[in-house]
Amino acid sequence: MAHKKDTMFKTLAIIIILILGLFCLFICDETEFVIVTLFGKPVRTVSQPGIHAKTFLHSTTRFDKRLLIYDPTPSEFLTMDKKNVVVDCFACWKIIDPLVFYQTAGDIEGAERRLYDIVYSEVSAVLGKYDLSSLIVTDPEQGRIDQLMATVTENCRVRAERDFSIAIKDVQLKQLLLPQQNKQSVFDRMRAERQRIAKMYRAEGEEEALKIRAATDREVKAILSEAYREAQIIKGEGDAESIRIYGEAYSQNPGFYKLVRTLEAYQKFLDEKTTVVLSSDSELLKLMTEGERAIFPGSAR
């Protein structure tokens, strides 16, 4: 019986030791800092991953060692030229000294509150030194967003490191928006611009089409008038040549030509409507008036 009690006590003792042991050891993960506190007062910081020892009276608080991202809701800001713009930015940050961080910011929530103050105030201040037209501009050479965000990053980095032992690696601009109340006027402007462009295209088309048609008509006229001119020349050549040929032939026998031509003329102009008064002396009528004597001159009647 005493033996049995002994083993019972021994096992209990082992169990108690194990449990106590668990309380004296803790694991520090790759991704975290661990601060060991004694009754709320920080005693030491552990950043080496692995298993570490403490007394069972000490407790641990863990902090994220990783790169964190802070993404506040977008806010409206005023540029130097009094334009409203909605800025959606984000910050990449990590804890430098967890102890200082713990004492100043406390935890992630607290840090984000502090970050909000810093980032908001810096963006507001720096943005107020730039015109909207230097941020939103069609020429990349004139764009100042890089400068703006670099300044904001630097200012925030200094303050965060100094005040909360937070290393801000980057503050960047996720999105730039125009405020809701301005949108309607922006849409109106966009619509008007599009209409202007559409009009321009159509006018261009008409102008160009007109030019082409006019040029075509001009060319057609030129081609046709040139062709007409040449045709007339050729015809003239034909006429001239034919006149020459006639002239050549007729001039070799002018007398005969006159005879033939006159007889042709008689045929043409002496028609049914013509009245001719013939004298009985006429050659044609000689046979009628003088009879045989016309045929045989010198013969007796």
Add this chain to the structure above:
Amino acid sequence: MTKTTRGLYGHLLAWGKYLLLLALGLYLLSGLYFIRTFETGVLRFFGRVVSDHIGPGLHYTLPYPFTRVDRIRLQERKRVAVGFEFSDQVVGRRSNPLQGEFISGDENILNLEMVLQYFIISPVEYLLRAENPQALIRSFAKDNLTRAVSHMQVDEILKGEGKVFIQSKVLQQTQRDLDRIMNDRKWVQITSVNLQMVSPPLEVADAFKDVVTARQDRDRLINEAEGYRYDSLPKARGRAAELFHLAETYKLERINQAKGDAERFRKMAEEFNKKGKVTATRLYLETMERVMARIQKVLVQDAKGGEPLDLNIIDIEGMQ
């Protein structure tokens, strides 16, 4: 203690020992784990990384809470959505309707949707150095998209070349930012950036569409005019050729006719020259024959005395 309770107690103790051993055994067995073919394992031993490239297969390590195994797929293309949400991700979060809105350099509002693809190069960095790597990548991508777009004209962005330009710029810049943020260590590799949607807001979509239509109208008008040109010029040239041809024909005909007439005259003249007076008389009488047949004739006795002929005695009307 009674004999029975002691016995019961003894039994419990005996069984308890075996149960304890069994529990211990099972617990130790839970340290077995396996890695699939397309996965890589990262093993943390008491919180410290001991291996970041455990290959596929069955492995053993101490069970929880002494160790932790994370699996990562190195070859898998991961996707990040900018300006919208993937349909399988909108869970419990209200989707922000403004998230796809961007401003161009000429203060036009556009809706953009972009998909970025990457794969993990360093498991340790991806798993253990950033709390939310997807959010990091997404935020930087959106930042670079905003910057790219705010320096371009809306017409450029809507064009194909503009999209390509933006995509490559965002890829380069985002890769640079991500490397920088991890102390110049390349922990992810962006493989592609795709601007899958670029569109003007609904309120002005019609106006934008009309510009496209206007461009088409312009082209159409010009094409029609060119068609007119391609039709008219050949026709004119054809007509010109026709005129030319007709003139040539006329010339030929005229000359040939002249030649023919001249030849005929020459032949007649030859005849006349041979037979002279007889030919002339014949021609004369032939003509008179034809002529006299059809004209109105008045035969008058020649007044050999010299009284002038009074034409009024001829009744012209009566002879019709």
